[in-house]
Amino acid sequence: MSTPFPHTVVDESVSAAERYYTLLRIVRLGPHTVRVRVHREVELEPCFAAAEVLSCDMTWTPLVMHHPECWFDRTATPFKHVNVKTELEPLADDLMRRVTAILVKSITLPEHVLDVVGALLAVAYGSTGEHVITPDDVRWAKASGGPFRAIDRPDGSVLFTKAHRHDCPLLTSECEIPCDGRCQAVQAGAGDPAMT
Numbered sequence: 723m724s725t726p727f728p729h730t731v732v733d734e735s736v737s738a739a740e741r742y743y744t745l746l747r748i749v750r751l752g753p754h755t756v757r758v759r760v761h762r763e764v765e766l767e768p769c770f771a772a773a774e775v776l777s778c779d780m781t782w783t784p785l786v787m788h789h790p791e792c793w794f795d796r797t798a799t800p801f802k803h804v805n806v807k808t809e810l811e812p813l814a815d816d817l818m819r820r821v822t823a824i825l826v827k828s829i830t831l832p833e834h835v836l837d838v839v840g841a842l843l844a845v846a847y848g849s850t851g852e853h854v855i856t857p858d859d860v861r862w863a864k865a866s867g868g869p870f871r872a873i874d875r876p877d878g879s880v881l882f883t884k885a886h887r888h889d890c891p892l893l894t895s896e897c898e899i900p901c902d903g904r905c906q907a908v909q910a911g912a913g914d915p916a917m918t
């Protein structure tokens with residue numbers, strides 16, 4: 723399966739006893755850390771197969787699960803020398819495929835940034851706005867105008883700007899030094915869709 727994220731197994735362990743066996747896998751998937759656990763007991767009820775993602779506050783958030791009713795009969799009854807990988811790896815792989823499909827659909831940004839970018843989109847395109855940014859748009863924007871900056875301001879507002887050159891005091895100073903008025907030259911590059 724192709725994925726824009728590198729997918730690295732950072733830890734995997736299996737264990738087996740007379741009445742249970744279990745597989746634990748930790749995977750790094752781009753910016754995400756995912757834990758997959760598959761646990762088989764003699765009885766159906768305590769069995770589980772689940773994938774969780776590590777959230778910012780270092781807790782595991784459930785993402786997908788595979789109900790034991792669907793796989794209990796396809797896996798061996800526990801015994802001490804069961805081949806745990808053979809029994810449980812297909813279930814773990816299936817969970818990882820589902821996790822990948824879910825996580826690669828959205829670019830993960832810190833919540834504050836999501837809120838502010840969401841507000842920018844809503845202001846520009848309306849409260850139910852939608853807009854596709856193509857790789858060409860990104861190339862054009864990087865090559866035109868000033869550098870993009872998002873500046874947190876003391877009053878809680880955020881300034882999004884491409885109106886200032888790299889060495890404008892507004893961008894370079896730690897404190898609130900305003901633009902020195904020499905930034906007009908970098909504004910409104912050729913072919914600016916907003917200007918036509």
Ligand SMILES: [Zn+2]
Pocket residue numbers: 885886887890891892901902903904905
């Ligand atoms: Zn400036």
